[in-house]
Amino acid sequence: MILGIDVGGTHTDSVLMKGRKIIRKSKVLTDKENILNCVMMATEAVAKPEDIKNLERIVLSTTLTTNAVVQNQLAPVGLVVMNGPGVSPKDLPLYDKANYVAGYMSHRGIEAEAPDRSELAELKAKFKKEKINRLAIVGKFSTRNPAHEQEVSDVFKDVAEHASQSHQLSGSLNFPRRIATTYLNEAVWHLQDKLANELKTYMDKLGVNVPLYILKADGGTIEFEQSRKTPVQTILSGPAATIMGVLPYVSDDMDSISVDIGGTTTDIALFADGVPLLEPQGITIEDHKTSVRGLLTHSIGVGGDSHVRVEDGVLKLGPERLGAAMAFDGPVPTTTDALIVLGIADIGDKAKAMEAMKQLAAELKKTPEEVAKDVLDLACTLIVDKINAMLAEINSKPVYTIHELLEGRKIEPLEIVVVGGPAPFMAKRIGEMMDCPVKVPGDSDVINASGAATARTTVELNMIADTEAQTLSIAEEGVQQEISRRFTLDDLIELGTDKLVKMAKQAGARDQDIEVEVADSQVFNVVRGYSTTGKNMRVRLQVKPGLIKDDSN
Structure with a gap:
């Protein structure tokens, strides 16, 4: 059995899975001041004592480091x-x-x-x-x-x-x-170090000795103690969890879009023939262009709890979330209130949702139902505009997937996979606006938790060999070693593969989930006095991202 937990800004979702099948799922409110308690509650909501004894792995995705960067809550450095x-x-x-x-x-x-x-x-x-x-x-x-x-x-x-x-x-x-x-x-090191300490306490309370992983931006996992060294890799863990959760539902013979509608934001990702797109040089967050390997996602401040109001006679939505929907005793009208009034969502207190729309209707001189439809259209229009802008940007430059560069490839989505709490209520309208078929997977409300649960452990290794200087550098390990002048590219790849497999196992990977691939290799002649005196070789190896093998059958 596998336990997957996604600590989001509003809710902490959890799933107990056997292979790819969800046995139980749950949502609890996130307490940002007590993540340990959230994780414990999320665990207890889906796992009985006898389940915990049978756990094979626990995987966590979290917005902790992402929020610290976005909200500029960074330690002095x-x-x-x-x-x-x-x-x-x-x-x-x-x-x-x-x-x-x-x-x-x-x-x-x-x-x-x-x-x-x-x-x-x-x-x-x-x-x-x-x-x-x-x-x-x-x-x-x-x-x-x-x-x-x-x-x-x-x-x-x-x-x-x-x-x-x-x-x-x-x-x-x-x-x-x-x-x-x-x-x-x-x-963000202090935050990740504190989280790792809390997770150690969590494991002690569970009384089990199983691997505990944290999801990274590239959709792979890393053992939680290892994450203390490289917390930057967990930035954008949440959107990566969505992509891994959506992966089983996208078609492998066509391009796809995934749209994850949360309470505060909507995350959008693209797939080329079933394979997620990658940020080739590294993710960008709050104008920080990093070298962190990550999946390509764009976010927009539109969600089920987005604040809806009238400004200068014009309906406005988001990007801020001021609380829950008025149908759930929140302070201001939201997208969810509009969905309830339209009869699309049968949740919450409809009378309170109607009151929310009446507040807006009075200013716009419309009926509550008309305003509710305008709210839905506005929310979906903002999402669709973001999708189209993202497609235009992606198709203006080389396209990279997590496995390869697609020369001259244009992404032309023929399906949209919509997930998240509001997904069943908004998917149809988004599909109509995009003129594209849509599907909402079962259990889409906990897709991040299931995506985290089933993600592979991934590691990367960069090596440079200089046969003239007779040196080999392994960047991530910070070491150099001697090589002979006869050292070849094949030798470099073989040596790197052995080291990468060891790194992957140290990071918590299972043998059956380790697939090594050469992500990049280059060879240059070193020329002195019009003659070749050696070769400069560069290789980047990685464990292929993806989902763990399903051993439940």
């Missing part, structure tokens, strides 16, 4: 950047937060300038005075040689509670994205 020559600090992200110091590696990982120990000592004194004890350390070519990042971290180890080094978070050379990634990783 000492951002230390070794930018070297050739790039102005003003052209780099977080310019106003960074501390620029000497020291840089060449593009081949050879030291070009050593860090200035006296400069670092002054910065150390400054951080100590300002009581900054969390550091983000970034060097321009640290993925080729991490020695400078490791040296700076060592200098600050007696004053830093924790430090994030960029080479441990991404093997990408993209310097600006690594700066943003490392900063965010450290800025």
